[in-house]
Amino acid sequence: MVHPRVYEALSQPVVGHLDPYFFEIMSEIEESLKVIYGTTKGITMVISGTGSAGMEAAVANFLESGRKFAVLANGYFCDRISEMGRRQGAQVVRFEKPWGATFEDQEAADFIRREKPNLVAYVHAETSTGALQRGEAICAAAHDVGALVVADCVTSLGGMPVNADLTGIDIAYSCTQKGLSCPPGLSPMFLSPRAVDWLNQRTASPRSWYLDLKLIRDYTTASHRYHHTAPISMFYALHEALAVILEEGPENRWNRHLRCHQAFVDGVEAMGLALHVPQGHRIRTLNTVRVPAGIDDAKVRARLLAQAGIEISGGFGPLSGKVFRVGVMGPLATEANVEFLLLEFRKALVAEGYRS
Amino acid sequence: MVHPRVYEALSQPVVGHLDPYFFEIMSEIEESLKVIYGTTKGITMVISGTGSAGMEAAVANFLESGRKFAVLANGYFCDRISEMGRRQGAQVVRFEKPWGATFEDQEAADFIRREKPNLVAYVHAETSTGALQRGEAICAAAHDVGALVVADCVTSLGGMPVNADLTGIDIAYSCTQKGLSCPPGLSPMFLSPRAVDWLNQRTASPRSWYLDLKLIRDYTTASHRYHHTAPISMFYALHEALAVILEEGPENRWNRHLRCHQAFVDGVEAMGLALHVPQGHRIRTLNTVRVPAGIDDAKVRARLLAQAGIEISGGFGPLSGKVFRVGVMGPLATEANVEFLLLEFRKALVAEGYRS
Numbered sequence: 212m213v214h215p216r217v218y219e220a221l222s223q224p225v226v227g228h229l230d231p232y233f234f235e236i237m238s239e240i241e242e243s244l245k246v247i248y249g250t251t252k253g254i255t256m257v258i259s260g261t262g263s264a265g266m267e268a269a270v271a272n273f274l275e276s277g278r279k280f281a282v283l284a285n286g287y288f289c290d291r292i293s294e295m296g297r298r299q300g301a302q303v304v305r306f307e308k309p310w311g312a313t314f315e316d317q318e319a320a321d322f323i324r325r326e327k328p329n330l331v332a333y334v335h336a337e338t339s340t341g342a343l344q345r346g347e348a349i350c351a352a353a354h355d356v357g358a359l360v361v362a363d364c365v366t367s368l369g370g371m372p373v374n375a376d377l378t379g380i381d382i383a384y385s386c387t388q389k390g391l392s393c394p395p396g397l398s399p400m401f402l403s404p405r406a407v408d409w410l411n412q413r414t415a416s417p418r419s420w421y422l423d424l425k426l427i428r429d430y431t432t433a434s435h436r437y438h439h440t441a442p443i444s445m446f447y448a449l450h451e452a453l454a455v456i457l458e459e460g461p462e463n464r465w466n467r468h469l470r471c472h473q474a475f476v477d478g479v480e481a482m483g484l485a486l487h488v489p490q491g492h493r494i495r496t497l498n499t500v501r502v503p504a505g506i507d508d509a510k511v512r513a514r515l516l517a518q519a520g521i522e523i524s525g526g527f528g529p530l531s532g533k534v535f536r537v538g539v540m541g542p543l544a545t546e547a548n549v550e551f552l553l554l555e556f557r558k559a560l561v562a563e564g565y566r567s
Numbered sequence: 568m569v570h571p572r573v574y575e576a577l578s579q580p581v582v583g584h585l586d587p588y589f590f591e592i593m594s595e596i597e598e599s600l601k602v603i604y605g606t607t608k609g610i611t612m613v614i615s616g617t618g619s620a621g622m623e624a625a626v627a628n629f630l631e632s633g634r635k636f637a638v639l640a641n642g643y644f645c646d647r648i649s650e651m652g653r654r655q656g657a658q659v660v661r662f663e664k665p666w667g668a669t670f671e672d673q674e675a676a677d678f679i680r681r682e683k684p685n686l687v688a689y690v691h692a693e694t695s696t697g698a699l700q701r702g703e704a705i706c707a708a709a710h711d712v713g714a715l716v717v718a719d720c721v722t723s724l725g726g727m728p729v730n731a732d733l734t735g736i737d738i739a740y741s742c743t744q745k746g747l748s749c750p751p752g753l754s755p756m757f758l759s760p761r762a763v764d765w766l767n768q769r770t771a772s773p774r775s776w777y778l779d780l781k782l783i784r785d786y787t788t789a790s791h792r793y794h795h796t797a798p799i800s801m802f803y804a805l806h807e808a809l810a811v812i813l814e815e816g817p818e819n820r821w822n823r824h825l826r827c828h829q830a831f832v833d834g835v836e837a838m839g840l841a842l843h844v845p846q847g848h849r850i851r852t853l854n855t856v857r858v859p860a861g862i863d864d865a866k867v868r869a870r871l872l873a874q875a876g877i878e879i880s881g882g883f884g885p886l887s888g889k890v891f892r893v894g895v896m897g898p899l900a901t902e903a904n905v906e907f908l909l910l911e912f913r914k915a916l917v918a919e920g921y922r923s
Contacts, residue, residue: 213581221800222578225569225750227878260616260777267777276802294778388796394581396615396752396798418774419621420651421616439619440744442752442801444577476766523581527793 213452213544217393220451221444223462226438236450236506237431237441240399245390248364248383248401249374257449258384258398259441260421261466262365265384265398267295268422269361273382275415276300277492281328281358283319283349286310287339287528289362292332299418305329310529311499313339313492315350319381323352331360335383336367339527341499341536342365342488345397350379359406368399369456370468370496370540381406387445390496392541395453396445430499441560468495471544475537478553482560483567496540499526501533503565508532510561519555568807568899573749577800581681589730592806593787593797596755599809602817603747604708604720604739604757605730612784613805614740614754615797616777618721621754623651623715629686629738629762631771632656637684639675639705639713643695645885648688655774657673660684666854666885667696672704679708679898687716691739692723697855697892698844699723706735713809715762721745723844724755725812726824726852726896737762743801744853748897749808752801756780825878827900832895833899834909838916839923843890852896855882857889861922864888867915875911 226232237257258265270292274280280296282289285308296303306322308314314333317334324333331353333344346362352379353360357427359381364373368383369390369443375383381403384465402410402424417423421439428436455466472495476486479500487499502508508525526534537556539549582588593613600611607908614621626648630636636657638649662678664670669680670808679687688701688707702718709716715737716901720729725746731739737759744751745802758766758780766781773779775835777795786794812820828851833858843855858864864881868891871877882890893906893912 218578218580220573221576223869224574225744227832228751260620261798264777292777298774298776300774312590313800350730386796387700388581395584395796395797396801416654418654419618419623419627419658420647420654421778439617440742440751442750443619444750444804445752445798448800537701 212392212541214392214455215395216446216450216455216544221394221448223447225443228443228557229435231439231448232433233441233443234350234431235555238445240450240453243252243457244401246371246457247369247453248530250376250401251370252376252409254404256400256402256424256431258400258422258427258448260398261395262384262386262398264422265386265400266292266398267361267419268398268424269301269382269384270295271417271419272360272410272424273361274301275322277302278330279304279326279328281306281323281326281331283314283331283333284308285312285340285342285344286334286337288334288365289338292361292363311342311487312346313342318346319349320352323349323358324356330462331358332363335373336371336494336497338366338374338497340488340530341494341497343492343494346378346380354379359409366494366497369464371465371494375401375403386548387449387452390540391449391452391456393448396443396508397440397449399449414441438441465495468540468544470492471539471546471549472496472498474546475539475553476550478549482557486547487530496538498537498539500537500540502535503560504511506536506560506565511563512534514559514562515555518559521552521555568812568897569746569750570748570898572811573804573807577750577804577889579797579803583773583798585791585793589670589797589799589802589845590787592657592793592802593688596802596806596809599813600755600757601895602813603729604766605728605733606732606757606844608732609757609759610763612756612758612780612787613802614756614778614783615795618742618754619647619743620778622648622657622719623664623757623775624756625740625781626651626655626755627773628780629715629717630655630657633658635660635682635684635843637679637682637687639670639687639689639700640664641668641670641696641698641700642690644693644721645688648717648719656797667698667843669698670705672701675705676708679705679714680712683712683817683864684714685712687714688719690719691729692720692727693852694722694853696844696886697850697853699848699850702734702736710735713783722850723854726822727821731757731759743805743808746896747805747812749804750801752798753805756921776875776904823853824900825894827895827905828852828854830902830905831895831909834905838913843886850887854895855890856893856895858891859916862916862919862921864891867891867919870918874915877908877911890900
């Protein structure tokens with residue numbers, strides 16, 4: 212759900228892409244993103260494309276032909292970033308686990324120390340599975356072998372702490388339409404000082420001109436040299452969405468999401484349902500509930516939408532028909548909404564033949 | 568200027584990126600774009616990025632390492648597309664002319680027949696110079712040697728006819744914030760049947776996953792298979808902007824721009840000023856006026872902004888300080904506005920020392 216203030220900001224009159232007012236908005240966005248990403252040392256910037264454009268910017272700027280790219284693969288978006296790495300001409304090596312599993316510190320570190328890659332990627336919060344991946348051991352091992360680390364924070368940013376500095380992440384990207392409660396269209400990124408140094412020392416230009424982070428940074432902060440015409444309206448919206456978050460307070464927001472997540476988990480377990488991801492490895496904003504035996508998940512979802520106007524998602528890939536994916540995030544994440552959701556979810560399940 | 572109806576559309580509640588309503592909006596956008604691009608044979612689609620993302624999509628999908636890319640280079644955006652071509656690993660050959668010049672049919676055709684490239688690019692309407700490039704002879708020569716043709720229509724689409732089918736263009740891209748009078752953020756593209764065939768026969772994947780036209784087309788029209796989360800709000804805006812254009816009627820809109828262009832040209836010539844581009848080669852929506860000797864163009868522009876709230880641009884690159892760039896497009900392109908602009912422009916010039 213997008214906050215009404217954000218819709219209002221979206222429809223304000225556009226200014227030019229080199230207007231000082233736009234650069235002021237951009238600068239405030241970057242400062243707010245530092246708070247949300249949990250960094251005082253790194254920089255933040257915004258890509259004029261969706262979350263996948265941020266993913267491609269990470270890959271296209273930090274990989275080149277012949278570099279080794281290690282992916283901790285446990286879901287759909289790990290596959291996507293692997294494919295992007297291959298297209299850049301990198302040698303992609305993967306540590307594969309079933310969708311929904313996570314990597315223990317020791318095994319992740321062993322994999323990285325053995326492979327000695329140039330770049331490591333993991334997905335902090337996997338939208339396709341509901342699994343949360345710890346990054347500290349991954350980052351430490353990567354830095355030991357001289358690699359940089361990319362973290363996909365598409366589903367975590369704004370809904371739970373990312374702690375980029377503390378974790379040791381070098382490159383992160385996200386989207387606007389999940390934890391930030393803004394319409395889709397931009398990708399907020401984070402770069403550590405180590406990543407910035409690497410970029411500055413890179414001699415060959417990335418294949419992508421549109422996603423060339425050095426050129427974009429030059430446009431938005433340094434010389435304000437024209438690169439592309441930024442989608443001004445989307446920046447207004449992101450600016451307002453971040454203001455809403457900072458007014459609530461990031462800690463308060465994250466705790467609110469945690470409380471709602473816990474209430475949801477307690478509720479579905481009380482119905483006799485099981486979560487797909489073990490406790491301690493779950494995303495706060497997106498819950499994956501196992502579809503009980505004999506129940507058609509698509510029918511339950513259609514009924515829930517028709518009876519209560521609540522849209523939840525199904526699983527896909529290996530989890531197709533096996534899980535419900537239930538987002539509890541943004542302005543909608545309140546205890547009252549969770550209670551209503553649980554009531555209606557139960558009704559829809561029972562109507563489709565579920566007996567707990 | 569963005570139409571108030573477009574701002575209103577922009578702030579409508581977002582739906583999911585796989586919602587049937589969104590695909591309906593998308594399908595209507597594609598149909599409207601066919602009218603504006605002047606095609607009944609080709610297809611249209613929309614890239615989730617700005618005009619430069621459309622340019623990169625054209626280059627990244629239709630070039631690959633070792634292919635020969637011929638650019639008719641007479642301005643800033645010809646340089647940009649050349650650079651994108653180099654980054655894709657293509658062999659770039661250029662026919663260079665001074666900024667503001669255009670290519671005669673014979674010399675353009677000779678260049679293409681001599682170089683025998685795989686892809687040819689020209690800029691239909693060069694924002695940096697105000698020059699309009701005819702495409703018929705370029706396309707005919709390119710097809711003779713088996714090449715495809717890319718036309719940059721960033722400044723022409725919606726403000727003047729593109730006539731993609733009649734001209735023989737294979738690939739075209741544009742932006743939303745010029746002739747379409749919508750905020751920036753999307754890039755509407757056109758592909759001829761020949762371009763679609765080439766894409767379908769291409770075996771290697773493009774380096775870019777985000778701008779992979781086959782995957783995008785699969786998402787928006789064919790299987791609706793998830794590719795990226797489209798910036799829904801921007802699509803609402805584009806949908807409404809196209810509705811406004813079709814209600815006016817494309818011919819009426821183009822004639823309105825032509826009348827206003829002519830009124831502007833007559834007015835500045837009556838002041839003793841000269842246009843940078845010769846008659847018959849001028850863009851209707853963007854006029855380049857030579858800065859008279861001894862006049863500081865930046866001061867004139869600042870004065871015009873302060874005294875009348877009218878923003879015009881300066882030249883850049885080789886035309887820096889040498890031309891004013893005056894956009895007369897969209898809802899602002901009316902005879903009354905041109906009259907007001909001429910009056911205020913003259914006052915600002917005279918105040919800065921101009922004597923005609």
